[in-house]
Amino acid sequence: MQGFPFQPEQASTIARSVDYLYFFITAVTLFFTGIIFATIFYFMIRYRRRSPDEKPKAIEGSLPLEIMWTAIPTLIVALIFVWGSTLYFRNAEPPRGSMEIFVTGKQWMWKIEHPEGQREINELHVPVGRPVKLTMTSEDVIHDFFVPAFRVKKDVNPGRYTSLWFQPTKVGTFHLFCAQYCGAFHAGMIGSVIVMEPDEYERWLSGGVAGESMEAAGEKLFQANGCITCHLADGKGPAPSLLGVYGQPVHLTDGQTVTADDAYVRESILLPRAKIVAGYTPIMPSYQGQLTEEQIGNLIAYIRLLGKVQAKPQEEGKQ
């Protein structure tokens, strides 16, 4: 069939390599299906019963054959395993300098927030040729962010963050699907990823309703919710300063050391007693139920910003 599509467009840096693996496995499938079908067909005809009291000799088996047809498939699946795992591992971590975009899924729409403050519903504008990292969470049930043209997919869970990244290689509009059944309008939870030339993207960013950046919104929340009262920048308050904290190891009262990543910050806001920084007491109140996922995302963006600032020298007696 002329032009019949067997695969979606290849619109990301990994699409072609995923397709190559896919075609290889297809070839393996066709090959083995072919030889089994052909062999059976041949035997069916060659050894058809020619007289009613034919009595074929019993053949017990053949160890060499068993070994061969165990070893060869094992080698082939080992190859596929290594190939698939390598690709997967290579694609697991987003490159440095990825644009960070915050996604909230909810029944039945995608809410997207750009770091500069642009908000979109069911559409994600990105520039071509730059890696984009999505940090995602759900407000209700499990969803899944799926862009076939990029060959990426990740579940979007309530109560925690998942992330995926991609780098678009083509300008265009591509399907965005929810790929984890989430209720009545699961099929309607679709949208588009719109990839633009970089200058067009800049124009899109600055035009339209911009609102404030995630970091600015986060800073406002940090003050409005009283965080600044305890988390003084100079560390003299009852709570640790947040300068230079994000992304670094944190020592806890129970002796553990954890990394201050998105999940840690989110947990600290919602379940402050879960992990207490060494040298501090558990007095932080919980903000469970008082902040939306987007507000938490904005706070994280702000705390990430603070993380880039050098921590001021600590007073004696603390830490």
Next chain:
Amino acid sequence: MSTATLEPRVHAPRNYLNADYGWKSWLFTLDHKRIALLYMVSVTFFFIIGGSFAVLMRIHLVEPQGALVQPETYNKLFTMHGIVMIFFFLIPSIPAVLGNFLVPLMVGARDLAFPKLNLLSWYIYLVGGMFTLYAGLAGGVDTGWTFYTPYSSTYSNTQVTAVAIGVFITGFSSILTGLNFIVTIHKMRAPGLTWFRMPLFLWAMYATSIIMVLGTPVLAITIFLLALEHLFHVGIFSPALGGDPLLFQHLFWFYSHPAVYIMILPAMGVVSEIIACFARKRIFGYKIVAFSSVAIAVLGFLVWGHHMFVTGQSIYEGLIFSLLSFLVAIPSAIKVFNWTSTLYKGSISYDAPMLYALGFIGLFTMGGLTGLFLASLATDVHLNGTYFIVAHFHYIMVGGAVMGYLGGIHFWWPKISGRKYPNGWAALAAAIIFVGFNLTFFPQFLLGYLGMPRRYAFYPAEFQVLNVMSSAGATVLGVGYLIPLIYLMWSMRYGPVAESNPWGATGLEWKTPSPPPTENFPEIPVVTEEAYAYAEEEAPLD
């Protein structure tokens, strides 16, 4: 082989069917053969219900906007289709129908170890079915058969509790059947029937029973906790209250992956019997095939995480489950090669059971190989949650398990009913099913790679052509399934009378009359030959 008599039998010899009359003799029977028939009627009933849901779904999907029902109804249709087909058709089918009938006969016993538990298991199955049917009539369930939380525990306002109770109860039917088979095979083999003289169907039943016994209880506790959460909103699986929805997925798939081996291993056992008989040859590599069944059962418990590659789990977790998932493919591949080799220098006839068995091998091979795409991490990312998955499991469960079930029904029908069916119609039905099946499900592989997600009540127009192809195929498939229903029922009254061993097969079940007497054997047989002793001189019938 004796020729069938032409005049209708007035005084049929006493057998398990005419030993007693009246509904009480059936509903209170302890005879494993009658219980098998009770199950046959019930699973056929549920197959028709589940199949009807499928028909409605495929009609609906002919149009991108949905041709038949509201999205909420469509969601209930695919959920109920999955629940009914998996729990009330596929899992019981071969074990409870063919296994119940044949296991005592094949081991040379008069019945299973625990006939009362056997009858109880049928009643438990019915009660579970009633709860589920009630749930369907009272509005249905729309969570998907996988019941993922927190949608099923907190957000869905459909009959989750009723269905959970139904599935919970039915699980015990599975457990009791498996328990019965294991004890029977261990303790009641006839003198001389050593493990490696058993027909491979028994090995398959044994391996299946291990999974039933070890896996089903985990589903039971998972469903129990889910029902509690749905009723009391406590939050074991719901993040709002500190719970973890991924815990549900781990617990659920810990059973539900081995469950698919409950569905396929028995069909593989049937195929071994049919191939041996209609190639008139011992299965090539008998011991290897026997061990492969057990290996599949064991490895099957170790791969559940491959359903969760895109949940955000650790990539190392993904690595381990991916490796194990590839390994579990190997024993299945070995079996396919051994079955094929059995045909070499055999004496092959094309009776209907053989056509089903060969159809199984072809479709199972395709379905199994498509599992490679899903075991491989990088491709699974793209394919998970799409129609590729739907196609993959239908190839194995319908192209594989259902074909195996039908093949077994056709193979042992003369033994079960004492009648023969018209081979021409049976062969035609097999061909129609094979063609219809491929037309229905092959396009779904393409749909999946193109990106169409599963469980969509409406879809972008670019996917319509493939959807229409699939629905057209479903019509053919549906016709194919109706045909055996008709001629098998016809044969019960008008089919030629069957002799004890119409196919010239080996195995203790063929040494009894067709149908067998209630006590199976006048005297417990003594086994002196290996399984599939086709090359030996045939022992004179007792």
Next chain:
Amino acid sequence: MTDAPAQLEHAGHSGHGDHAHQFENMEQQMEADSLGIWLFLVTEIMFFGGVFAAYAIYRWLYFAAFEGGSRILDIRLGAANTVVLLGSSLTMALSVRSAQTGNRKALVWLLIATMILGGAFLGVKAYEYNQKFVEHVVPSLDWAPEGAALAHLAPGGLDHAQLYFFFYFAMTGLHAIHMIIGMGLLLWLVLGARKGKFTPHYFAPVEVVGLYWHFVDIVWIFLFPLLYLIGGRY
């Protein structure tokens, strides 16, 4: 327990000759019964195993809340119940012995003793459940914990404490259901024993119920430390 296929029945071999028709002799029947009940217990292990696994995970995640919840339970009642149940296993084992030796009177009285002890266990459990209502620590139905017991967990950890009590009720509830079923089986045994149904040649039902009862006991041996002892006075 041999796996060998049954031997051909010899005339007069099985003494009583009262084995079920599907078996060749009494020995085969008893071996089958034994394997059957052990297999069934394996399924019960898998069943309870699921909820134990879930409990273990959440306890690891929310240790403070689980510890706090555990402190609310009454260790003395839990310990008493453990002794009661162990005692009932003793009487049960002795009753199997009585059946084996043909001591009908002892069999009946020991079975009754087992039932009494089982009933005592359930009685204490019922009292404990009632206490939970009094203290308002019943998840979803009556959750309003007062006093100092869980105050230190507020606000985020209280939900996790509710999770602890959910597990408490789910696990001990499942266990209690198994006990009640066991009581029913014991009653059936008592009625049969009084009629002289069990003899040294045929006492499989007593043995089978005995194994079941011991298993239910063992589940409690795990439940008691996991639920009651983690919030100890250490």
